[in-house]
Amino acid sequence: MNISQAARQAGLTPKALRYYESIGLLVPVRGENGYRDYAAADVATLQFIQRARACGFAIEEVRELLSLYRNPSRRSHDAKALVAEKLAQVERQLQSLRVMRETLAELADSCPGDDSPNCRILDQLAGGK
Amino acid sequence: MNISQAARQAGLTPKALRYYESIGLLVPVRGENGYRDYAAADVATLQFIQRARACGFAIEEVRELLSLYRNPSRRSHDAKALVAEKLAQVERQLQSLRVMRETLAELADSCPGDDSPNCRILDQLAGGK
DNA sequence: CTTGCGCCCTCCCCTTAGGGAAAGGTCAAG
DNA sequence: CTTGACCTTTCCCTAAGGGGAGGGCGCAAG
Structure with missing residues (x-):
């Protein structure tokens, strides 16, 4: 083929x-x-x-x-270990992405999104609390 | 500095x-x-x-x-658009990772994880339903 | 004064998992 | 015979730096 x-x-x-x-x-x-x-x-x-x-x-x-x-x-234990390790890694990535999502959502919520230059997104990225 | x-x-x-x-x-x-x-x-x-x-x-x-x-x-709209786009992208990655987690969890569950060579993980990856 | 240690510099190669494109050979149909 | 679709190899490109080599600079101790 x-x-x-x-x-x-x-x-x-x-x-x-x-x-x-x-x-x-x-x-x-x-x-x-x-x-x-x-x-x-x-x-x-x-x-x-x-x-x-x-x-x-x-x-x-x-x-x-x-x-x-x-x-x-082979021992099925070894395959399962690979899967378990990958699963743990995926969980870590999920957790990391959840934190990002939370932060991004807060940023988006805090900004009016209009034609004015006032932008809390940029202020917060700049360190403004 | x-x-x-x-x-x-x-x-x-x-x-x-x-x-x-x-x-x-x-x-x-x-x-x-x-x-x-x-x-x-x-x-x-x-x-x-x-x-x-x-x-x-x-x-x-x-x-x-x-x-x-x-x-x-600047217009705060533009910053908010960038954040919204990134948020959407993060959501897509989350969804993709959730699918992976689900699949990996099913694979792990289906395998005894002992010293025998019988491994449903490898069978399923090979296409065995 | 000089030695040593820690910091700094530039330059180069390495990473993942292929994508894109160029230049040329091959196959099947009209 | 030609055309178009497919195949080949080779090279460069991606993101965001990490690692290390080779060499210069600065400051304190001997």
Whole structure:
């Protein structure tokens, strides 16, 4: 299968697939003409990658997940640990974004938003209490 | 004031201050010895930058905010628009992270996390329903 | 006076996960 | 045979600095 079709099937872009090959994450075979030829198993792997990425895993973490997936003597504990760690990280990002949202909402509320130059947003950013 | 002290007062790093200078965001004067010399007003500007960054504004957005702050004929509407747009963006990121958290939580729950290789996390990432 | 330590300078490479574009080869259809 | 769509490689670009090398400056102690 050509790169564009494989990418479509996995919900990715051809550029991403070339990138994954360049970092050794998924290296397809090549046809006579030099074109990458993605096997069905490759597409399945690409879907795995896409799902893991959608869960917030970085590429190197996806590599670990794939390594576990391919290792028949893995322990499910190890996969769960990766997920738990990612979950904790996502929680931290959520908390950080909630703080930002709160601050931004307060800023927006404090400003009339009219044609006058009086702006409590800028005053507060400048340190005015 | 030297770069390290200015950075400390603003809750930033010397490296960040050098970067801000390199992109023309805040250019301090130089002393005889070539050292950057941050005036009190510069430190206030750095604090403005730090607060805006903490709210999630990108550097180019901070530049706009600073430009409004320095423009006496600004309209508070413009500042409020920037804040509202950033707020909407933060909401989108929150929503995206909530989806990730949900998915990760389901994955974690479905996996025993023991020494066996049976792992529903990896199965689900592989497309197993 | 000089040594040492801490601070400062510039310059360069590194990070994530690809996107965009250029220059050229290939394939299938008309 | 040509055209257009697809493929290839290679290079540069992103945000916001971090890390480190190599070298200069300032101030206190010996």
